[in-house]
Amino acid sequence: MFKQFKSFVKQIKQELVLYRLIAKHPDTPWLAKLCLGFAIGYLLLPFDLIPDFVPILGQLDDLLVVPFFVYAALKLTPNSVIECCRQQIN
Numbered sequence: 632m633f634k635q636f637k638s639f640v641k642q643i644k645q646e647l648v649l650y651r652l653i654a655k656h657p658d659t660p661w662l663a664k665l666c667l668g669f670a671i672g673y674l675l676l677p678f679d680l681i682p683d684f685v686p687i688l689g690q691l692d693d694l695l696v697v698p699f700f701v702y703a704a705l706k707l708t709p710n711s712v713i714e715c716c717r718q719q720i721n
Contacts, residue, residue, distance in 0.1 A: 645720055650701065652716035659708050666704035670697045 653659055654667045673679075673696055680696065683689035705713065 648720055649713075649716055650704075652719055653704070653708055653712060656712050656716060658712050663704040663707035666700045666707065670700035670704070673697055673700070 650667055654664050674693070679689065679692055681688050681692045
């Protein structure tokens with residue numbers, strides 16, 4: 632079980648590096664960069680759309696908003712840019 636957790640953490644770290652490389656790549660569309668920036672900013676800023684003290688919904692908005700913007704950024708980014716960034720990681 633610990634081995635699976637360690638593998639999962641490694642994969643998350645690689646994905647975060649990938650998102651950083653995509654955001655810095657010159658061929659990434661500005662809207663994709665904006666979506667990635669919003670996702671990171673939403674995680675780091677102290678305010679939310681729904682405050683965290685509201686039961687269930689307060690935490691649920693973090694689990695829905697951030698993945699939505701990351702997904703949107705990846706859909707807006709050309710596959711060639713994503714593959715180029717994945718190759719840089721490896």
